[in-house]
Amino acid sequence: MSITKQDFNFVRDVVRSRSAILLDDNKGYLVEMRLSALAQKEGIDDVQTLISTVRDKGNISLRELMVEAMTTNETSFFRDRHPFDAMRDTILPELIEKRAATRSLKIWCGAASTGQEPYSLAILLRDSLPHPSLWDSKIIATDISPEVLGKAERGLYTQHEVGRGLPAAMLVKHFKRTGLEWEVKDELKAMVDYRRFNLVEPWMGLPKFDIIFMRNVLIYFDTDVKKQILTNALKYLAPDGYLFLGGSETLLGLGLDYHRVNLGPVSAYCPGA
Ligand SMILES: C[S@@+](CC[C@H](N)C(=O)[O-])C[C@H]1O[C@@H](n2cnc3c(N)ncnc32)[C@H](O)[C@@H]1O
Incomplete structure (x- = not known):
């Protein structure tokens, strides 16, 4: 199931206000993929439940994990030499x-x-x-x-x-x-x-x-x-x-x-x- 526009907008706004990272409208697949992995790790049924736990129940530590999940950590030793x-x-x-x-x-x-x-x-x-x-x-x-x-x-x-x-x-x-x-x-x-x-x-x-x-x-x-x-x-x-x-x-x-x-x-x- 793909993420709803409303859920995507919520995630985009939280991520932007907490980290300044911009998520374009075409990043729905990325949000879905990263948050599915987070939901699984946290024992939460699915992405929608994860998002509603942050939005409706105000779970702050889960919100921070959600922001963290949207960072890109690609790196290597002596990158670009x-x-x-x-x-x-x-x-x-x-x-x-x-x-x-x-x-x-x-x-x-x-x-x-x-x-x-x-x-x-x-x-x-x-x-x-x-x-x-x-x-x-x-x-x-x-x-x-x-x-x-x-x-x-x-x-x-x-x-x-x-x-x-x-x-x-x-x-x-x-x-x-x-x-x-x-x-x-x-x-x-x-x-x-x-x-x-x-x-x-x-x-x-x-x-x-x-x-x-x-x-x-x-x-x-x-x-x-x-x-x-x-x-x-x-x-x-x-x-x-x-x-x-x-x-x-x-x-x-x-x-x-x-x-x-x-x-x-x-x-x-x-x-x-
Ligand atoms: C792509 S990595 C770059 C790593 C390394 N500098 C390099 O060039 O290989 C980007 C890093 O920036 C961090 N990052 C993103 N937003 C940040 C913010 N608002 N404050 C501090 N670090 C942030 C991410 O967590 C991620 O580890």
């Missing part, structure tokens, strides 16, 4: 030199999903720092979804997951075998702090960052929400810091106070016109 090459070859050497006196370097991964992106950054950072233990280096990795953050924190990946983008030498160096899976070693886990953080709620409790990765999340939002998030990000980015967006995301035309820096096949953005 070039931003990470630029980090290794240009950005980290530059900032490590500039921060030599304070020995402090902070990176924010603002849509961390299941952890492949923050761990890719942790690997680069650890392998770039001259004496990692003498540095106060941290990666704050945030996401709206507690479920993906739980997986990220456990740091356990299947052979298929590590096979997507993680070079063999890094696998051997930074992971250990745990049963049939690969587990991130403790020293790498210790570099990453996972926190739930909704980009469209008030921003609190974040430090100033040298680098912000905000990749493959803005595509789900409308222009006003993107502008708000990127304006907020400016307040948390060091004056000589760098912002990385996803391959199909741009700041162009938004009229914000950033300038683009070309780093070979990719660009990053720095504060100031």
Whole structure:
């Protein structure tokens, strides 16, 4: 049975108001598929009953699970490769030199999903720092979804997951075998702090960052929400810091106070016109 227009509109409005994620009218099949899986997991008979439990009975925890179910968590190690090459070859050497006196370097991964992106950054950072233990280096990795953050924190990946983008030498160096899976070693886990953080709620409790990765999340939002998030990000980015967006995301035309820096096949953005 397919979802009614009324139910779809209810889900679309809840998802938009809680996460800013836009669901086009043609996403009925996606809503149906994701919410069927959620209903099954929660022992609820069907999607209609799930929706009415949220709408008519005001079940807030189920509402949050419904929003979470509509997030897209696709990610992989060193996704798109070039931003990470630029980090290794240009950005980290530059900032490590500039921060030599304070020995402090902070990176924010603002849509961390299941952890492949923050761990890719942790690997680069650890392998770039001259004496990692003498540095106060941290990666704050945030996401709206507690479920993906739980997986990220456990740091356990299947052979298929590590096979997507993680070079063999890094696998051997930074992971250990745990049963049939690969587990991130403790020293790498210790570099990453996972926190739930909704980009469209008030921003609190974040430090100033040298680098912000905000990749493959803005595509789900409308222009006003993107502008708000990127304006907020400016307040948390060091004056000589760098912002990385996803391959199909741009700041162009938004009229914000950033300038683009070309780093070979990719660009990053720095504060100031
Ligand atoms: C497609 S993944 C991108 C993961 C990673 N940055 C990458 O590029 O591989 C998008 C992530 O954004 C998160 N997300 C969606 N809406 C969000 C919001 N309002 N606040 C914080 N995270 C959000 C989702 O839960 C999902 O894990």
